[in-house]
Amino acid sequence: MKLENDLLIRTANGEEVERPPVWMMRQAGRILPQYRAIRSKLSGFKELATTPSLAAEVTIQPVDELDVDAAIIFSDILVIPEAMGLDYELVEKKGPLFPKTIQTMADVERLLEGEEAAANLPYVYESLDITKKELNGRVPLIGFAGAPWTILSYMVEGSGSKTFSKAKKLLYSQPAVAHRLLEKITTTTIAYLKTKVKHGANLIQVFDSWAGILTPEQYKTFALPYIKRIAESIEDVPVTVFAKGAWFVLEDLGKINCQTIGLDWNTNPELARELIGTDKVLQGNLDPCQLYAPTAEVEKATKAMLQNFGSKHIANLGHGVYPDTPLDSVKAFVNTVKAYRYESSLVS
């Protein structure tokens, strides 16, 4: 199906465009009253994520309400451990909790991987089918997965953590176990993302949420090679890699076979461009807390961000939008981007 608004895809493919496309990480979520209305009737996040008709509905809500340039399928990065055989719960206000964790090679060997594991997520693929049908080509649909290191960190640590010291301990004390686990996560993620593309995902984003707690050397050993393999395996649609906090490997990320690199709000666009080079499209990076400011200041900060990035840019926040962000500020952000025009297209 041809897309009515293909600005995101043209931008990710490096074409010259009239303005940057805009969407927000976590746009399908608590910032929207429509989302909160649905969520309040359910037992929890997982019921929403595993009910395809509802997941599709909340995926489309931000397109209706905010008129963003893309939808991102409502799901969770931790479906991958679950598909591999490691169940998790989502504890309200606490985050994910894995009753069992991975500690030994035997634990890793018991896990499913690749297509066999990815086949355990039919509800995600069905969510994509319904979303594609209901979006009817209005905007592209983004599919996503966690990067292998981030997925490992939850599987080993068992929950969120300030330091992820148990997960990092595995890298230092049992590197062979870590690599075997990363391998299995990678083959599962590749099969999963390829299936998402078959079911209509127009762009893939890989989230390395805990990239920033590794040393540069660890990142090059335990994270980058696996992301590289994932990026190389996705052939039909553009790929975005967002390694939060990993400023120290931006130069290396610039060399992998992806189209777009996401930036957090610590990283100024000029420096990122210098490290990454001119090939890639950059995505980001307004501080999500900037949206707590009065709307006039949100507009000013958004314009400044757009000017700092220049072309080859997908406008976004530097992290997921926080649940208590005022909707007016969110709209000020989105609308400022949508009203912006690159000078070259004004001239031509």
Place this chain on the structure above:
Amino acid sequence: MKLENDLLIRTANGEEVERPPVWMMRQAGRILPQYRAIRSKLSGFKELATTPSLAAEVTIQPVDELDVDAAIIFSDILVIPEAMGLDYELVEKKGPLFPKTIQTMADVERLLEGEEAAANLPYVYESLDITKKELNGRVPLIGFAGAPWTILSYMVEGSGSKTFSKAKKLLYSQPAVAHRLLEKITTTTIAYLKTKVKHGANLIQVFDSWAGILTPEQYKTFALPYIKRIAESIEDVPVTVFAKGAWFVLEDLGKINCQTIGLDWNTNPELARELIGTDKVLQGNLDPCQLYAPTAEVEKATKAMLQNFGSKHIANLGHGVYPDTPLDSVKAFVNTVKAYRYESSLVS
């Protein structure tokens, strides 16, 4: 009193030395069986921190057990809010909790500041007196405080947080309140640190633990100017600034009037030296999780770190040592540094 081992002070003052001095953030703590023995008899951390004889005892334990080149006074950065009139509790396994938080200008106006506030911490100064007496000049004693932004973040957020979004919201939505609060924290911190120096602190370290969650622009507006004032106010002893995660302002930190800059494990020494210049001494930065590796690898990684830094270096971890770190690994780290010699002194 003349110091028997003044290697840390000579290094911080830029003198040529035979090897880097070594100490560890959180060395007075749970890694030591002696510490756990004392702690188990008490109601909690605060009882230990507010009982000068005990605080002095645990301050000296790592000098006895590990033979490190410095002691750091056992205390907490959150004594400053308490001295200003904002009490906190330390909840086991959860961290600090402020029953009341700062939200408005009226809240800020009620707080004490400067010498009047600093006078509320006699037990800290008494801990220093006892420690100095019992150390009897063996090694220098380090005094410390939190940087104003980090202290503000706890006073506003009320607890630890992954995002500190409430604290950042204050910066964006009520910048005048934030600056007034930072001002009061700064005058209190200066009075507090000067008193610590009077009571024998031989070096001062300022910890900006939450530096890394600000944008570069916010850091330059709400954090750096206050750290600069503190560094300029401490005249008689060297000052170390450790802004964790704030790689993006290393160049600016290099320009303030301090002797040493602490680095976390994300920041490679070559890049730091390039950004900071050759004037400052650098401190850090082995990943604390590296100490989970077998001791032979700890030794190898420590040597590699020493070589990467070269001279003008104080050996430390890139963060506080984690409580479950094996004591053998800690000793391997310390002893590897102590056995190291700079080539120039081998030759001369």
